[in-house]
Structures are given as structure tokens and as C-alpha cells.
Amino acid sequence: MISGSRLLAATLGRISPRYRTLGDWSETYKQIIAAKPVSEKTKANRRVSLGHILKGIGLDRTISGIKPHEIAGMVMQVAATRPQCAKRILIEAKDMFSEAVNYGWIDRNPATPIKAPHVRVQRQRLTLEQWRQIYAYSQAQQPPWVSRMLVLALVTGQRRSDVCKMRFDDVWDDHLHIEQFKTGERLALPVGLRMNVLGVSIEEAVESCRDYAVGDDYMLRKHNGKQLVLASLSSRFEEAREQSLPVFKTGLPPSLHECRSLAERLYRAQGINTMVLLGHKHQSMTDLYNDDRGLSRGEWRTLSL
Numbered sequence: 001m002i003s004g005s006r007l008l009a010a011t012l013g014r015i016s017p018r019y020r021t022l023g024d025w026s027e028t029y030k031q032i033i034a035a036k037p038v039s040e041k042t043k044a045n046r047r048v049s050l051g052h053i054l055k056g057i058g059l060d061r062t063i064s065g066i067k068p069h070e071i072a073g074m075v076m077q078v079a080a081t082r083p084q085c086a087k088r089i090l091i092e093a094k095d096m097f098s099e100a101v102n103y104g105w106i107d108r109n110p111a112t113p114i115k116a117p118h119v120r121v122q123r124q125r126l127t128l129e130q131w132r133q134i135y136a137y138s139q140a141q142q143p144p145w146v147s148r149m150l151v152l153a154l155v156t157g158q159r160r161s162d163v164c165k166m167r168f169d170d171v172w173d174d175h176l177h178i179e180q181f182k183t184g185e186r187l188a189l190p191v192g193l194r195m196n197v198l199g200v201s202i203e204e205a206v207e208s209c210r211d212y213a214v215g216d217d218y219m220l221r222k223h224n225g226k227q228l229v230l231a232s233l234s235s236r237f238e239e240a241r242e243q244s245l246p247v248f249k250t251g252l253p254p255s256l257h258e259c260r261s262l263a264e265r266l267y268r269a270q271g272i273n274t275m276v277l278l279g280h281k282h283q284s285m286t287d288l289y290n291d292d293r294g295l296s297r298g299e300w301r302t303l304s305l
Contacts, residue, residue: 017105022066023059025105026050029096039182049092052078052085063100068110079117086117125293126258128197128266130245134237137244144212145220145228146236151205152219153256155195157263157277160233160256166219168206176202178279185279195263196270264289 017025033046056074057066071093079086093111100106131154138146153163161181170177175188191203206219215225222228237256245253264274268290275286 017103018062018064018107020063020105021059022054022057022061022063025063025096025100026054026059028103029099032099037184039184041182045088046092049085049089050096052089053093053096056089064106066097066110068113071111072114075114075117083117090114090116123252123258124248124254125295126254126262127295128262130241130254131259131262133244134240138236138240141243142236142240143223145209145222146240148205148209148212149220149233150237150259151198151200151208153259154198154263154266155193155200155202155205156189157260157267157274158279159260160230164220164228164230164233167217168210168219169217171206176206180279183279185281187276187279189277193272195266197266261289261292265292 029050030047033043033050036043036046053074056077057070071090075086075090075093078089090111093114094109097106097109097111101109131150135147135150138150149163152158152166153160156163156166156176156178158166158178159180159182162178165181166176166178171191173188174192175190178187178189179185180187189202191206192201194201209219210216213221213223213225215221217225218227220228220233234256238253241253260278264278264286267277268274274290275283278286278289280286
């Protein structure tokens with residue numbers, strides 16, 4: 001038996017898109033996502049969020065009949081257990097229905113009035129002293145690429161996906177060239193850039209990667225010269241963290257990605273333009289990385305004359 005919404009879609013929907021279903025619109029929206037100038041990983045994440053929306057509201061719902069309270073209910077249901085996921089779903093819903101307005105399927109975006117669920121940041125930031133302890137353990141107990149990964153991540157401030165694919169031939173004209181996997185941003189970092197508190201430059205970090213294993217393609221590589229996988233970088237970091245640091249009693253322990261925030265904070269103290277270093281388009285995003293989430297609470301702040 002055909003539902004009322006499907007009957008409307010099959011009859012009046014031929015004349016006006018407003019009588020078509022959410023499932024009908026999703027087919028067009030998938031093509032819109034596919035055409036976005038973003039990475040395949042981002043597109044895949046967006047398709048996952050879209051799947052949550054379609055499941056939560058229903059493929060057979062007439063698109064013009066969807067109300068704000070339905071979207072709010074769907075988002076809050078997910079937020080009860082996965083607040084970050086709920087936030088991404090709401091962002092996707094707002095974009096999805098905004099495009100539907102642009103294409104003439106609906107007159108108003110039902111997701112516009114919905115406020116994002118409050119997401120409490122739980123992951124702990126990484127301190128320099130903690131990084132040093134993790135590094136010391138990795139030098140003594142782990143494969144040689146791990147300690148080099150830690151240095152590369154810190155002195156370049158890049159994500160693990162970019163550190164993992166760094167090659168020796170990315171260095172030319174005295175710069176390390178990086179095309180960021182997540183955003184496509186193209187950065188040229190001077191190899192003379194030195195992290196003062198560490199006493200290591202990008203050039204020195206790169207040179208330390210040359211002779212520890214066979215192969216001269218990837219800076220970080222297995223003993224046989226093959227490229228590492230991302231999961232290996234994270235798991236080795238977690239192993240070193242768990243073995244070298246005390247148990248974190250509150251919040252989530254820092255991940256490998258926290259090297260990026262630590263790099264931002266250390267380089268900003270040197271006066272480096274960290275927005276360019278991290279590949280951000282807006283200072284507000286860089287400032288999120290500068291937030292140490294309470295690490296400096298209680299410290300004296302000295303005013304310099």
C-alpha cells in the first residue's frame with residue numbers, strides 16, 4: 001500500500017517539488033555534496049550526517065511538511081549520548097534545507113531556528129612537560145619513527161594526516177611544502193623555523209628522519225621503507241602516553257592531535273603567525289587551538305613594560 005506522502009510525491013510532486021519527499025530531495029543533495037570542493041573524507045563524514053537526518057525524520061516525509069520541532073527532537077535524541085555528532089547533524093540539516101530553499105523545493109528552512117546543543121570540551125590539552133615525557137618513552141621503547149613523528153608534529157604544527165604523508169622531496173627552496181589533506185590548503189613553511197623551547201628547527205627534524213630506516217621517500221616509514229597508516233601514529237602515541245603519564249582522572253586524555261594545539265601555543269609565544277602555520281583561514285579558529293582549557297589557571301600573568 002502506498003503511503004499518503006508517496007502518493008503526493010507521485011502525483012502533485014510532478015508539478016511542484018514541495019509535495020515531494022525528503023528521500024527525493026536527498027538524491028539531489030547527495031550530488032550537491034559530491035560537487036563540494038572539499039576532501040573525500042569530509043564528503044564521507046557529511047554523508048554519514050545526512051544518513052542520520054534521513055533515518056531520524058524519515059525518507060517518506062513530504063519535505064514541505066517538516067517542522068522545526070521534529071529536527072530539534074532528532075538532534076536532542078542524538079545529543080543525549082553523542083553531543084559532537086548531534087552538532088554535526090544540525091549543521092548538515094541547516095545546509096541541506098538551505099539548499100532545498102535555493103532549489104525551490106521549500107519556502108523556509110525548518111532547521112534555522114534550532115540552536116546547536118551545548119558541547120562540553122572534555123579532551124585534555126597537552127603540556128610541553130607531558131610531551132617531553134612521552135617523547136622520552138618513545139625514544140627508549142618504541143620504533144625509531146615514533147619519536148621522529150612527535151618532533152615533526154610539534155615543530156610543523158600539522159595534523160597527523162599531513163605528517164604521515166610528508167616526503168623528503170616536499171622540501172625545496174628552503175621550505176617544507178604541505179598540501180593539507182583535510183582542507184587542501186597549500187603551505188610553505190621555512191625549514192629554518194625553530195621551536196625555541198625545544199631547540200629544534202624544521203630542517204633538523206627532517207634531517208633526523210633520513211637514516212633510521214631504508215627508503216628515501218617518506219619521512220616517517222616502516223623499517224622496510226613503506227608508508228605508515230594513520231592508525232599506527234595514533235596507537236603508538238597512546239601507548240607512549242599511557243606508559244609515561246599518570247592516569248587522567250577527569251576528561252579524556254590528550255590525543256596525538258593535541259600536539260597541534262601545543263605547537264600553536266608555543267609558537268604564538270615566539271611571535272610566529274600561527275594562523276598561517278596551521279593553515280586556517282580565520283583567526284577565530286586558531287584562537288580555539290590557543291585555548292589551553294584551564295592549564296594556566298592560577299598562574300601569574302606578568303605585564304611587561
